[in-house]
Amino acid sequence: MNRTSSSNELWLEIPHITYRETGDYQCVAENEHGAVEGSITIAVEYSPRNLSITSLAVIKDSSISVIEGNSAVIICSVESFPASNLMWRHLNVIMNRTSSNNELWLEIPHITYRATGNYQCVAENEHGAVEGSVTITVEYSPRNLSITSLAVIKDSSIRVIEGNSAVIICSVESFPTSNLTWRYLNVTMNRTSSNNELWLEIPHITYRETGDYQCVAENEHGAVEGSITITVEYSPRNLSITSLAAIKDSSISVIEGNSAVIICSVVSFPASNLMWRHLNVTVNRTSSSNELWLKIPHITYRETGDYQCVAENEHGAVEGSITITVQYSPRNLSITSLAAIKDSSISVIEGNSAVIICSVVSFPASNLMWRHLNVTVNRTSSSNEVWLEIPHITHRETGDYQCVAENEHGAVEGSITITVEYPPRNLTITSLGVINDSSINIIEGNSAVIICSVESFPASNLTWRHLNVTVNRTHSNNELWLEIPHITYRATGDYQCVAENEHGAVEGYITITVEYPPRETTVSISGASAGIREGHNVTLICSSQSVPPILHYTWFRMEGNTSTQLNTSSQILSFAPVTRGNDAGFYCTVTNPLGNSSSNMTHLNVEYGPEISWESECAQRAEGITCACVANSNPPGDLTWHLPHANLSGNQTHGGFVSQQLRVGHLVMGSLILKGDRDEQKVMASCSIRNPHGAATHNMYLWVRDRGSSKWTVGLVVIGIMLTVFLAGILIMLSVKKRKTATEETASKTSDIVLTDRRVSVKHQGSPDMKVTDPQDTIREGETPSPQDVFDSPVGGDAGHENPNRTEDLLYANINFSKLPKGDGTVHRGEDTEYAKIRFQPN
Structure with missing residues (x-):
């Protein structure tokens, strides 16, 4: 309406404004950076005008037609400002009114034919008034149909004798007027259009005209009919x-x-x-x-x-x-199959074809469909039967199949289970413990649980086997547990699970490794099949059973009561060569992460040939000549005296010779006494010692030398020594027997007895008694006592010289009992000592 350029202000002037200029006016401001707008409303006041009457129905010639029973809506609208007061009138009766509103609706619900007529709308404000009108015509279907006749009607029937004329009249009320029709036997006999009355005349009626005559009145809103019966007497x-x-x-x-x-x-x-x-x-x-x-x-x-x-x-x-x-809606749905159905289920062997048939009773025919896992797999329309064929079925098709039948009256469904039978597969073995490379490790004493599961149908018979022996079995179950409580190392090995049904079998295995601390630890000797001989090579081997393997070996040597750890961690302890100094007890201790164990004591009994002491000599006394022969060997040898005319061994007497013999440990001590004086007579004698490893011989002369006033007698000393040792041995045996019961358990674990020789010194002090002392010179285990430790007497060349301060050495036995080492590697040792005190009465 107005425009300006490059100016921030614009005026709009409307001279002689009319109601048509009423409305909103927008002002738009715009430059290259954007735009903005605003608006204002101008309202022009005027008297009512342009009154119009409208309707939801079609208005034709200021008239509307409404079908009876419907609602009639007429709308009166006018243009004015301020708004007018509106009212509707019918038959001079106000039917609806509104104030200050330019529109007024009149609604006549469920209108009847009585509401037909003219309706006026009046609009008025302070500037004037205007009115208009509309005619409402109510259309309705025919009604009040009546049938009359020139003859007497009784019970809607007239009787006419065949051959006479019959007249029947049909009349009706309707708007618009109806089309009337007379029908007989569904045949139209007379018709009129747009007329509410119709006559039917039947001249010369015959029996064929007997029957009902229907009058039908019809307009666009409906129809009505009536009938009258003309009875002509005739056969059926x-x-x-x-x-x-x-x-x-x-x-x-x-x-x-x-x-x-x-x-x-x-x-x-x-x-x-x-x-x-x-x-x-x-x-x-x-x-x-x-x-x-x-x-x-x-x-x-x-x-x-x-x-x-x-x-x-x-x-x-x-x-x-x-x-x-x-x-009716679908019902009696049934599912059949080419296979046998049992409990709404069929079994099909994998690879075969499965056919299931769904049928239903319904009218009209139903739409059928098969579903599996909520997926439609087959569908048919307007048929009461549908087939589903699954060729080459696999175990994945196992499950429920639903058949749904549906028509416009309802739906019904049923289901069948297809079970696909197949051999066992996907066998798995699990455990409550950690499985690594089809193996589990269990500490001895714990429980082992292994679980075998398989997929198959029908369910498989499962079997656990170990060393080809069945240890657990189940029937018709696809899972089998095997529990081994308090497992021992003997249960180590492979365990096979076998799953089998009528279609096949499959198996798997798992290895159970039982871990346990070392046990059954032993020491074996290698290289001594015929005994241990000095100079040979001997090897001790420590063996033990354990899982996991042994990590460390420790060797111990038993010396008397003392256990000494050796400086080696090897499984093997070698002696190359072995010597008599190695004659001792040995044991080993083994260790793995679960514990340790010790072996029993193993004694190295080193054997060697006889060795005769160089101090084996003869001495002469007034009572006779006494010879002593001492030898060291292992095993102890047999001692024999060789004389010119005889050989003596053991305890024998021959002529004037008396032979005596004593064994202590590895020592053999023999004495030969020649009774009577044989001055200046020389006799050659020799002693020999023999054991399995050799022999030794020592020659000596029997002769006498005058000893003046000395009363020292070699023979007596030797006899005293032998008697002392003999008595000591008896006392030791009694002591051991007496302690046997108390030490039975200890004795059962004793692997060796060590004999320790101690010196017994006898000193001559001019006293009537000789005192026996124990200087506690203990010979170490494994060492061989020298002959002079047994006899230290002036035999031979020194026999003729008297020495009042000389010490005479006697022998007594000291027996040590050593207990076996326990599993913790400690050694318990007890020592029992018996000795004898010897007194000699001088001549």
């Missing part, structure tokens, strides 16, 4: 069947649950006996009536079929039929 004929439902092709369809009504009528005089039959069974009967109704309340699908109506009087009979089709 013209049977007809009708229904409250629509008949099509002599058939009606009824929804199940509703009522079905079928009507059989016949033309006859006198009236016929009528009868309805279904499946050859009479279901309804009437006498002397030309019409018979059959009503089937709450009809079911079982009533579907043909129904016959039979009319009969004395002049003859006639019949007709109609088919009732009952529509």
Whole structure:
């Protein structure tokens, strides 16, 4: 309406404004950077004008037509400012009013034909008034139909003798006027258009005109009919069947649950006996009536079929039929299969084909579909049967299959389970412990649990086997647990799980390794099959059973009561060569992460040939000559005295010779005494010692030398020594026997007895008694006592010199018992010592 450029202000002037300029005015400001707008409303006041009447219906020539029963809506609108007061009037009666509003609606709900007429709308404000009108015409269907006749009507019937004329008149009320029709036997006999009255004249009526005459009045809003019966006396004929439902092709369809009504009528005089039959069974009967109704309340699908109506009087009979089709929702759904069905399930071997058939009873025919895992796998329309074929079925098709049948009246579904049988597969073995490379490690004493599971159908028979022996079994179960409580190392090994059903078998295995601390620790000797001989190579081997393997070996040597750890961690302890100094007890201790164990004591009994002491000599006394022979060997040898005319061994007497022998440990001590004086007579004698490893011989002369006033006697000393040792041995044996019961457990674990020789010194002090002392010179285990430790007497060349301060050495035995080492590697040792005190009476 107005525009300016490059100016921030714009004026708009409207001279002689009219109501048409009423409205919103927008101002828009715009430059290259953007735009903005605003608005203002101008309201122009004026008197009412342009009154219009509209309707939701079509207005034609200021008139609207409304069908009876509908709502009529007329709208009066006007242009004015300020707004007008509006009102509607009909037959000078105000029907609706509004103030200060330029529109007024008049709604007549459920309008009837009485509301037909003219309706005025008046609009008024302070500037003036205006009015308009509209005509409402109510259209309605025909009603109040009546049939009259020139003859007497009785019960809507007239009787006419055949050959006479019959006149019947049909009249009706309707708007617009109706088209009237007379029908007889469904044939139009007379018709008029847009007229509410119609006459029917039948001249020279015959029996053929007997029957009902229907008058039908019809306009666009509906129809009405009436009938009159003209009875002409004649025989039965013209049977007809009708229904409250629509008949099509002599058939009606009824929804199940509703009522079905079928009507059989016949033309006859006198009236016929009528009868309805279904499946050859009479279901309804009437006498002397030309019409018979059959009503089937709450009809079911079982009533579907043909129904016959039979009319009969004395002049003859006639019949007709109609088919009732009952529509109903799907039911009696059944699922069958080419295979045997048991408990709604079929079993199919994998690889074969499965066929399942779904059928249903319904009308109209249902839409059928098969579903599996909520997926549609087959579908058919308007058919009460559907097949599903699964070729080359696999175990993955196992499961429920649903068949859904549906039509417009409802739906039904059923299901079947297809079970695919297949051999065992996917065998897995698990454990409550950690499995590594199909193996588990269990500490001895704990429980081991292994679980075998498999996929198969039917369920497999599962078996656990170990060393080809069945240890657990289950039937028809795809899982089997094997629990080994308090497992021992003997349970180590492979365990096989075998799964088997009628279609095949599969197996798997797992290895159980039982970990345990060392046990059954032993020491074996290698290189000493014929005994341990000095100078040979000997090896001690420490062996033990353990899982995991031994980590460390420790060797110990038993010396007396003391256990000494050796400086080696090897499994093997070698002696190359072995010497008599190695004659001792040895044991080993082994260790793994779960514990340790020690072996029993093993004694190295080193054998060697005889060695005769160089101090083995003879000495002469007044009573005779005494010779002593001492030898060291292992095993102790046999000592023999060789004389010119005899050989003596052990304790023997021959002539003037007396032979005596004593063994102590590895020492053999023998004495030979020659009784009587044989001055200056020389006799050659020799002693020999023999054991399995050799022999040794020592020669000596028996001779006498004068010793003056000395009363020292070699023979007596030697005999005293032998007697002392003998008594000591007896005392030791008694002591050991006495302690046997108390030390039975200790003795059972003793691996060796160590004999320790101690010196016994006898000093001559001019006293009547000789005192025996123990200087506690203990010989170390493994060392060989020298001969002079046993006899230290002036035998031979020194025998003729008297020495009052000389010490005479006697022998006594000191026996040490050593207990075996325990499993913790400690050694417990106890020492029992017995000795004898010897007194010599001088001559």
